[in-house]
Amino acid sequence: MGKAASDQDQEITLQQALRSCDIDEKIIQDMIRRLSGAEILEDKDSEKAHRSLEKFLKKTIRVASGITLYSDKPKIVALIGPTGVGKTTTLAKIAAKFVLEKGVSAALITADTYRISAVEQLKTYSDILGLPIEIVYSPEALQQAIEKHSDKQLILIDTAGRSQYNEFQMKELMGLLKANKDIEKHLVLSSTTKHRDAEEILNRFMPCEPERVIFTKTDETSSLGLIMNLLYKKKIALSYVTNGQSVPDDITPASYQKLVEMLLR
Known part of the structure; x- marks a missing residue:
C-alpha cells in the first residue's frame, strides 16, 4: 500500500507536464475547455494522455510531414532564418535523407556568400553526396541555377542568416526569393530561442512568406513549449525537427505523434 501511494505521488498529470515545459497558460486553458477533466488530469505517460494531447494539437497546430516532392517538376525549397540556427547543417541533413535513403536526384544552391565557411561546408556535403552545387x-x-537543374527532383537553397532587425538584409532576402514563384520557404528557428524573440523573428520574416517552420536544437533544451506556443493557431506548418549535429540522422519529419512525444518526454 505504501508503494502504491508513493507511485501516485510521483505521477505527473498531462496538465502539469505542459505547464512544466512552459506552454502558454492561454493554450492550457483552451485545452482544458476542449478536453474533459479526466483527460487533462491523466498521467502524462499514459496512452490516453498522449491521445488527448494529439487530438488537441490536430485542432490547433498545423503539421506538414517534411517535404513532399512533385511528380512532374522539381521541388524547390529554400531555408531562411536568423544567424546561428543551423540552416546549412539542416539543409545537408534534408539532402542526405532524400539522396541516400530515397534515391532522389537533387542539386544544392547556396546564396550564403557572406560566410566563406558556409560555402565550404556545403561544398563538403555536396562532394560526399555526389551532388552539384551552385553559388x-x-x-x-x-533563377539561372534553378533552370540549370530543372531535371532534378529536388533543389535545396541555403540562404545567409539575416538579422530580423536589419531592414536592408530582409529586403535583400525578399528580392532573392522572388526569383522563382515556386520556391517553398522553410523558416528555421532554434528551440533554445526565448519565446518573445522567436515571436518577433517569425513576425519579421513573414514578408518573405514562409510556408513551413523547422525547429533545430531540440536536444539542447529541456523545455519545448516554444514550438507549441509559436505555432498555436498559426497558418504556418511545422515541417521538421532536428536534435543534433549528425548528418543525416538527427532530423525527423514533423508529425503530431512526434510532437506529443517531444512535449511529454
Missing part, C-alpha cells in the same frame, strides 16, 4: 549572388543567378 549565386543575385536573384537572376538564382
Whole structure:
C-alpha cells in the first residue's frame, strides 16, 4: 500500500507536464475547455494522455510531414532564418535523407556568400553526396541555377542568416526569393530561442512568406513549449525537427505523434 501511494505521488498529470515545459497558460486553458477533466488530469505517460494531447494539437497546430516532392517538376525549397540556427547543417541533413535513403536526384544552391565557411561546408556535403552545387549572388543567378537543374527532383537553397532587425538584409532576402514563384520557404528557428524573440523573428520574416517552420536544437533544451506556443493557431506548418549535429540522422519529419512525444518526454 505504501508503494502504491508513493507511485501516485510521483505521477505527473498531462496538465502539469505542459505547464512544466512552459506552454502558454492561454493554450492550457483552451485545452482544458476542449478536453474533459479526466483527460487533462491523466498521467502524462499514459496512452490516453498522449491521445488527448494529439487530438488537441490536430485542432490547433498545423503539421506538414517534411517535404513532399512533385511528380512532374522539381521541388524547390529554400531555408531562411536568423544567424546561428543551423540552416546549412539542416539543409545537408534534408539532402542526405532524400539522396541516400530515397534515391532522389537533387542539386544544392547556396546564396550564403557572406560566410566563406558556409560555402565550404556545403561544398563538403555536396562532394560526399555526389551532388552539384551552385553559388549565386543575385536573384537572376538564382533563377539561372534553378533552370540549370530543372531535371532534378529536388533543389535545396541555403540562404545567409539575416538579422530580423536589419531592414536592408530582409529586403535583400525578399528580392532573392522572388526569383522563382515556386520556391517553398522553410523558416528555421532554434528551440533554445526565448519565446518573445522567436515571436518577433517569425513576425519579421513573414514578408518573405514562409510556408513551413523547422525547429533545430531540440536536444539542447529541456523545455519545448516554444514550438507549441509559436505555432498555436498559426497558418504556418511545422515541417521538421532536428536534435543534433549528425548528418543525416538527427532530423525527423514533423508529425503530431512526434510532437506529443517531444512535449511529454
